[in-house]
Amino acid sequence: GQQLNQSPQSMFIQEGEDVSMNCTSSSIFNTWLWYKQDPGEGPVLLIALYKAGELTSNGRLTAQFGITRKDSFLNISASIPSDVGIYFCAGPVNSGGSNYKLTFGKGTLLTVNP
């Protein structure tokens, strides 16, 4: 099936630094989603992107839908300790007819040192 390649796998940064992570695919996606999973919790949607070239912000988070529709980027500015967690990109994959299923990248583990 279609795969999403997410990088980096993990990041160790100092509080206050900016963070950038990305997700690529060999296939075109019509929607890109970014989720965050706090330790011991289920993933929570951060940002949804629906249009190539779209740049969307949510507080200190900014995500972009790549022009080629095969990639997406998530940036976090001025990181704080509560940014710790696993960040996943995801996109819907058609599974036949009007059915689809959500495919996730393997995640980026972010650690923020105070």
Added chain:
Amino acid sequence: EAQVTQNPRYLITVTGKKLTVTCSQNMNHEYMSWYRQDPGLGLRQIYYSMNVEVTDKGDVPEGYKVSRKEKRNFPLILESPSPNQTSLYFCASEFSDTQYFGPGTRLTVL
């Protein structure tokens, strides 16, 4: 409060002993799914359901069954669990591209 609930949250069992993990959502969503999360592999979809009585396989359906007899519930059934099904399981319901995840069920099969 809009939420997805899963039970149990933690379960330790033995190989071959049938078990069911329940999932319930109170948002009247039609689309629900089950995922397993393993280190280094991310979230992989097991089964999904587009609506009542409509289910389909995800990426890793082997060894699992589901049912969707009513909109709010989507139980995951392991008829004969094996150690390779030790994992963290998430149920999710979806509306308008937004997936709402349950708190997770950590399953250990000895």
